[in-house]
Amino acid sequence: MLTTTIIKNSIGLIHKYCPNLFLYITEKEFITFLSKAFEYTKNNGSGASYNNFIGTFFKLLEEHKFNNTYAIRNEFGYFNHLFGQFQKYGNKREFKNLLIGVLYNFKSNNFHHTLGEIAVCLDLCKNYDFKKYERILKNNSSIDFEFIDNGEIILFDAYTIDFKKEKYEKGKFKKFLDYRLKIKFEDKTSNLDLETKRKVFVYPILSGFTAEIIKEQSEYLKIISNSTIEKEGFQTFSPRIFGNVQGTFFNLFTIDEIIDPEKIRKNYSQHSV
Numbered sequence: 181m182l183t184t185t186i187i188k189n190s191i192g193l194i195h196k197y198c199p200n201l202f203l204y205i206t207e208k209e210f211i212t213f214l215s216k217a218f219e220y221t222k223n224n225g226s227g228a229s230y231n232n233f234i235g236t237f238f239k240l241l242e243e244h245k246f247n248n249t250y251a252i253r254n255e256f257g258y259f260n261h262l263f264g265q266f267q268k269y270g271n272k273r274e275f276k277n278l279l280i281g282v283l284y285n286f287k288s289n290n291f292h293h294t295l296g297e298i299a300v301c302l303d304l305c306k307n308y309d310f311k312k313y314e315r316i317l318k319n320n321s322s323i324d325f326e327f328i329d330n331g332e333i334i335l336f337d338a339y340t341i342d343f344k345k346e347k348y349e350k351g352k353f354k355k356f357l358d359y360r361l362k363i364k365f366e367d368k369t370s371n372l373d374l375e376t377k378r379k380v381f382v383y384p385i386l387s388g389f390t391a392e393i394i395k396e397q398s399e400y401l402k403i404i405s406n407s408t409i410e411k412e413g414f415q416t417f418s419p420r421i422f423g424n425v426q427g428t429f430f431n432l433f434t435i436d437e438i439i440d441p442e443k444i445r446k447n448y449s450q451h452s453v
Contacts (some may be wrong), residue, residue: 181218182215182218186214187211187214189241190210190214190237190241191207191211192208193241193244194210194242194435197240197244197253197256197257197260198256198257198259198260198263199260200260200261200263200264200267201259201260201263201279203263203264203267204263204272204275204276204279205279209253210452213283213284216269216284216286217234217237217286218223220286221233221234221286224286230261231290231292232285232286232287232291232293232294233282233283233285233291233294234283234286235256235291235321236252236256236291236377237417239252240252240253240256255291255292255295256283256294258296258431259285259295261281262295262298262299262302263294264304265302266301266305269302269305269308269310270309270310271310271311274310274311274312274313275301275310275313276435277313277314278297278298278301278313278314279298281313281314282294282297282298290340291391292340292387292422293340293385294384295422296340296387296422296432297324297340298340299432300324300325300336300338300385300420300421300432301313301324301325301338301381301383301420303420303432304327304336304383305328308327308328308329308334309327309328310325310327311327311328311333312325312326312328313325313336313365317335317368317369317372317376318371318372318376319369319370319371319372321367321368321369321370321399323335323336323368323380324337324338325337325338332379333379334361334379334381335379335380335381336380336381336382336383336417337364337368337380337381337382337383338383338385338452339360339361339364339382339383339384340384340385340387340422341357341384341385341386341387342388343361343386343387343388344386344388344435345388345389345390345393348393350396350397353393353397354397354400355402357384357404358404358407358412358414360414361382361384361404361407361414361436362412362413362414364382364414364417365380365382365409365414366413366414367417368380368382374409377409377415378409378415379390380415381415381416381417382415382416382417383416383417384416384417384419384420385420385421385422385432386397386419386420386422387421387422389421391438394421394435394438394439395438395439398435398439401418401419401435402418402435404416404418404419405417405418418434418435418436420432420433421433421434421435421437421438
C-alpha cells in the first residue's frame with residue numbers, strides 16, 4: 181500500500197540522491213509514477229526482482245536503510261549527473277519524453293541500459309541538435325533518437341551489448357560483434373529505401389567487456405565506425421564502454437580512454453582509478 185509516509189520518504193530520497201530529476205518532472209508527476217509503479221508491482225510481484233528503474237529504486241530504499249553498500253547510490257549519482265549535464269542543451273521536452281519512457285517501462289528496461297541510453301543522448305547533443313525521442317519509421321520500427329546535423333536528419337539507436345567475459349575468444353570477436361551490429365541494423369532498417377537506411381546508425385555500448393579485451397581488440401574497435409551498408413551490412417558509431425572508475429563512478433568511456441588510463445585520470449581527476 182502506498183502510504184503518505186512512503187511517498188514522503190521516496191521524494192526525500194530523490195532529493196538526496198537524484199535531485200536533478202525534478203528539473204524535468206514535478207513532485208506531483210513523481211507521485212503519479214510511484215502510484216502506478218506500486219500498482220504494477222502489486223499485480224506482478226516485487227519490483228525488486230526486476231532490473232528496471234522501479235526495481236532499482238526499491239534497491240535504493242533498501243541500501244539507504246541498511247547503509248551496507250554504495251553501489252545503487254553511485255548509479256543514481258550518475259543518473260543525477262546526466263540530468264544536470266543535459267541542462268546545457270535544448271529540447272528539454274523530448275528529453276523529458278525519454279525520461280518518462282524510462283520511468284514507466286515496468287516490464288523490461290534494464291537500468292544499466294537506461295543509463296547508457298541517456299548517456300548516448302547526452303553525448304550526441306554535444307555535436308548535433310536533438311530533435312525527437314523515439315522516431316517511428318515507415319517500416320513501423322522505432323529509432324531511439326532523431327538528430328539534425330547541418331539541416332540533415334540522422335537517426336541513432338542506442339544498443340547495449342552485454343557480454344560474458346568467460347566466453348571471449350580472440351579470433352571470433354570481430355565476427356561476434358559484426359554479427360550483433362548487423363542484426364540490430366537490419367532489424368531497424370528492414371524494408372526501408374537506401375536513402376533512409378543511410379541516415380540510420382547504431383550506437384553500440386559495450387558492457388561486461390574487460391579492459392584487457394578492449395585493449396586486445398582496440399585496432400578493430402577503432403575502425404568499426406568505417407563500416408558501410410554495402411560491405412558490412414550496417415552503419416555504426418564508434419563503440420563506447422559502459423564502465424566505472426574504481427567500481428564506483430559510472431560513465432561511457434571511449435576506446436582510447438580504456439587503452440590509456442591516463443586519459444581517464446585527466447578527464448575524471450576528481451575520482452581515483
